[in-house]
Amino acid sequence: AQTVTQSQPEMSVQEAETVTLSCTYDTSENNYYLFWYKQPPSRQMILVIRQEAYKQQNATENRFSVNFQKAAKSFSLKISDSQLGDTAMYFCAALLNNDMRFGAGTRLTVKP
Amino acid sequence: KAGVTQTPRYLIKTRGQQVTLSCSPISGHRSVSWYQQTPGQGLQFLFEYFSETQRNKGNFPGRFSGRQFSNSRSEMNVSTLELGDSALYLCASRPRTSWLGNEQFFGPGTRLTVL
Numbered sequence: 001a002q003t004v005t006q007s008q009p010e011m012s013v014q015e016a017e018t019v020t021l022s023c024t025y026d027t028s029e030n031n032y033y034l035f036w037y038k039q040p041p042s043r044q045m046i047l048v049i050r051q052e053a054y055k056q057q058n059a060t061e062n063r064f065s066v067n068f069q070k071a072a073k074s075f076s077l078k079i080s081d082s083q084l085g086d087t088a089m090y091f092c093a094a095l096l097n098n099d100m101r102f103g104a105g106t107r108l109t110v111k112p
Numbered sequence: 113k114a115g116v117t118q119t120p121r122y123l124i125k126t127r128g129q130q131v132t133l134s135c136s137p138i139s140g141h142r143s144v145s146w147y148q149q150t151p152g153q154g155l156q157f158l159f160e161y162f163s164e165t166q167r168n169k170g171n172f173p174g175r176f177s178g179r180q181f182s183n184s185r186s187e188m189n190v191s192t193l194e195l196g197d198s199a200l201y202l203c204a205s206r207p208r209t210s211w212l213g214n215e216q217f218f219g220p221g222t223r224l225t226v227l
Contacts, residue, residue, distance in 0.1 A: 045218040102155035
């Protein structure tokens with residue numbers, strides 16, 4: 001079975017601090033894509049960051065970075081210098097054999 | 113460029129009815145994917161269309177169908193609605209069906225309530 005697991009339903013962080021959201025996945029494929037999406041309250045889903053499995057270097061996008069551990073099938077998202085606007089649902093997703101699988105999501109609240 | 117648009121934004125139907133949702137992709141995008149988002153099942157992939165052809169399909173019953181027009185606009189149809197079909201239906205577009213160097217952009221969704 002190809003699944004994506006986010007084990008943290010809810011998390012909170014103080015403004016300006018760092019938080020890490022966890023994601024694990026299960027696949028027998030060697031080439032695939034991994035994504036983190038952000039869904040703010042009542043707003044559209046947007047891509048935060050993506051990682052191609054064949055790339056060893058961890059992806060970074062400004063304050064967002066990932067820790068991709070291919071052997072462990074782990075793909076965590078680190079948000080540095082958290083801002084109030086980071087409050088949202090975060091979904092980890094994996095494109096496995098042309099099938100986009102999403103985790104259940106982590107609700108992140110950034111506190112002032 | 114205008115983003116992905118979906119119409120209607122909200123819809124209320126009764127069991128047994130059918131519904132058609134519409135998605136207009138970003139100009140130039142030819143791949144359109146549909147997703148269902150529910151509190152219980154989370155986000156699930158429905159299907160993807162590219163060049164008017166269904167390229168991929170998720171694990172949904174045949175009551176869920178879709179199509180894509182020559183201008184890349186897409187519709188999805190759900191027949192014989194059930195209470196469990198209540199969900200936020202998201203549409204996403206990307207330039208090509210390949211994911212290499214491609215990013216998918218989501219629309220605001222259509223909130224379907226089945227009574």
